Amino acid sequence: MREKTIIALLLAGGQGSRLGVLTKSVAKPALLYGGKYRIIDFSLSNCINSGIGRIGVLTKYHPLLNAHIGAWNLCNMNRKNESVDILSPNVKKDSNENYKGTANAVYQNINYIDMHSPRYVIILSGDHVYKMDYSLMLDFHIRSKADATISVTNISYNEASRYGIINCCDNGKILEFEEKPANPKSNLASMGIYIFNWDLLKYFLQDDNYNRFSEYDFGRNIIPTMLSNNCKICAYKFNVY
């Protein structure tokens, strides 16, 4: 039943400038890792191992990445109701539109998500190497009756100004979200993994799309707007590698 209630969206547009020449001609999620894997394999495997069978990969045209996901689909998604779909920017007749930000990438695929009528949407990064059971995060999200849940991890205060920093109270409810603050108030960093109630997220995405001054980003726009509208956003602490 879980497959029908949640859909995973992987943001795989990262170029990875910090990896220098290795990612100059290859997208970061397509970079090789550990003998035979590509970095995107880890997020895709986490989805499969967590019981999420419907996955959309939001990416621009990267031939190697697209070919890899196609082969991955054939090798691992052989059951009914399971697939990995590549979601490229929506090219219209009169404009050659690209993804303008993480939130805009999801906005452009509202029809795809609605097609599967999920109750929850999990937003992931396609360029992280980690193991995580998203089903535990979803259980936490449902249990805490939140509108959105953000996965957070402890980092050192020295590094905190490089990340999205979460200030939350003891019961996990998020009070403030600061993107790369100069003077961080806590050391809880967002991992870029979000679970949203789809109906609510759709409303905020449509609202954000008409804001000319928006950067169309989850961390900079959607989450702060939700907080200012008194939505309940919880922090899910995750400390395993």
Place this chain on the structure above:
Amino acid sequence: MDLIKMMPEFNLFDTKWKIHTANPVQHVHYIFLENNIRKSIVAEETIIYGGVYNSIIFPEVHIGENSVIEDSIIMTGTKIGKNCVIKRCIIGEKNYVGDNVNMGIGRDDANKIKPQIYNSGITVVGNHCIIPDDVMIGKNVAIDSEICPSDFKTSFIPSGESILKKTAKISYG
């Protein structure tokens, strides 16, 4: 390089949390000498005539006779010639390294162009490069993708230098 520890913190061999990948059926690997591979991950379809120590070797890599790979990562489809010594290097996909090439030697100077990236003594080669025979390359050197022998002005590239291609790149993915 934590992956090649006896019990790595991030274990790729964890059967309870399997990492799935696109898995084309590939040939077996071939190792010419006994005892010439130590503490390394070696993938399918590799042909190893030289020595591999403390390294990660991806599929379809060919390592020539008397070549030594140490503390390095060699990615898919790279061919390494004879009598090479490669220490603390990351070599990208589908590169060709000629014979008698020495990489990762000399002083530990940080890269002059991007010291924030290349400062740990590791030399990095992009994808689709051809490194000519008899070249010596230092530490913290960055070699761009699609570099060909004519881009090497001398046969000695000291530590901290970069070989960058100024022309527009073709994106492979």
